[in-house]
Amino acid sequence: MKKNPDGLKIPIEVPALLCAWYESHARALPFRETKDPYCVWLSEIMLQQTRMETVVPYYRRFLSAFPSVRALAEADENHVLKLWEGLGYYSRARNLQKAAKIVVTEHQGIFPADPAEIQKLPGIGAYTAGAVASLCYDLPTPAVDGNVLRVAARLLKIETPVDTTPMKYAITEALRKIYPPAGAGKCGIFTQSLMELGALVCLPNTEPLCEACPLKEICRAHKSGIAAELPFLSAKHPKKEEALTVLILSAGGRVAIRKREKKGLLSSLWEFPNVKGLLPPTAFPALLAGFGLKCGKPAADLEAVHVFTHIRWRMRAWLLPCAVQNKEKTPPDFVWATLEELSRVYALPTAFRKFLKLLG
Numbered sequence: 001m002k003k004n005p006d007g008l009k010i011p012i013e014v015p016a017l018l019c020a021w022y023e024s025h026a027r028a029l030p031f032r033e034t035k036d037p038y039c040v041w042l043s044e045i046m047l048q049q050t051r052m053e054t055v056v057p058y059y060r061r062f063l064s065a066f067p068s069v070r071a072l073a074e075a076d077e078n079h080v081l082k083l084w085e086g087l088g089y090y091s092r093a094r095n096l097q098k099a100a101k102i103v104v105t106e107h108q109g110i111f112p113a114d115p116a117e118i119q120k121l122p123g124i125g126a127y128t129a130g131a132v133a134s135l136c137y138d139l140p141t142p143a144v145d146g147n148v149l150r151v152a153a154r155l156l157k158i159e160t161p162v163d164t165t166p167m168k169y170a171i172t173e174a175l176r177k178i179y180p181p182a183g184a185g186k187c188g189i190f191t192q193s194l195m196e197l198g199a200l201v202c203l204p205n206t207e208p209l210c211e212a213c214p215l216k217e218i219c220r221a222h223k224s225g226i227a228a229e230l231p232f233l234s235a236k237h238p239k240k241e242e243a244l245t246v247l248i249l250s251a252g253g254r255v256a257i258r259k260r261e262k263k264g265l266l267s268s269l270w271e272f273p274n275v276k277g278l279l280p281p282t283a284f285p286a287l288l289a290g291f292g293l294k295c296g297k298p299a300a301d302l303e304a305v306h307v308f309t310h311i312r313w314r315m316r317a318w319l320l321p322c323a324v325q326n327k328e329k330t331p332p333d334f335v336w337a338t339l340e341e342l343s344r345v346y347a348l349p350t351a352f353r354k355f356l357k358l359l360g
């Protein structure tokens with residue numbers, strides 16, 4: 001691997017080229033029709049780790065339930081999590097609500113404009129603070145996400161990993177030097193144009209569409225013919241694997257669910273009861289007797305894998321018709337829910353929703 005030869009200096013013409021391209025190529029998206037920091041913040045948080053097409057309906061539903069930062073601050077946490085159901089990374093939803101409460105109590109319900117203040121809110125890092133400050137307040141604050149890192153890596157032909165903290169900082173500072181001035185109406189457009197170029201033209205994991213790119217005349221990786229080989233990323237640690245037996249306990253048209261712990265993975269969300277390890281069906285009668293339940297033969301089973309950031313769950317779920325035999329032994333945290341309640345009331349993460357098909 002070579003070092004970037006000239007340091008990180010972004011050509012001065014990049015903002016003008018990208019802003020002009022953006023005006024005629026930007027996708028129409030609901031969160032681009034507003035400069036309300038609450039809406040922009042919400043969309044940026046939803047877009048982290050999540051595809052644009054997935055986010056749009058969630059964004060609309062969330063805003064219609066909680067149209068203001070105050071409404072979100074006052075909402076019931078279960079309702080917030082239910083509206084996040086399926087988006088994953090639920091800490092984003094919990095932090096959104098925590099931050100909304102702080103905006104209401106410490107900032108009189110007005111989202112702060114100072115990027116340093118924005119970044120003090122839970123769940124907001126340099127990227128989101130930069131995006132909100134540039135998009136809503138027209139400040140020259142770069143928002144460097146994976147798309148922007150990729151564009152920078154190729155434009156400058158950076159042949160070292162770009163996802164390290166020092167390199168992210170160097171790219172952010174190089175961008176800051178060429179940002180349009182504050183208050184001239186261009187900062188937000190430039191921020192969006194960089195992200196949009198990464199999403200539509202300077203594509204990941206494939207040949208970028210250089211012939212359609214407004215930067216092709218000044219892009220070093222394109223000129224060297226190595227655009228598709230960049231960016232370099234740091235080696236990732238392998239994910240830990242955990243095996244789970246999931247029990248879909250069905251009795252009288254209802255299924256047992258329980259709330260997860262308040263801390264840790266998928267905290268405060270609902271789950272089907274489960275135990276670590278892959279148990280054989282012969283283990284179920286004794287296990288369920290411990291829950292005060294008598295179970296019949298498994299009616300069906302289904303295997304699934306769910307991948308989180310640091311862990312991979314290998315799951316096998318069993319549909320077990322059962323009857324309550326000893327009410328006193330039934331775990332007090334079990335809730336027997338109908339299918340309708342499961343879909344309307346309880347936030348069941350995707351890792352467990354996969355097994356709803358066992359219930360028909």
Ligand code: SF4
Binds near residue numbers: 151155202209214227
């Ligand atoms: S010319 Fe190609 S590699 Fe360079 S920024 Fe544009 S799309 Fe990316």
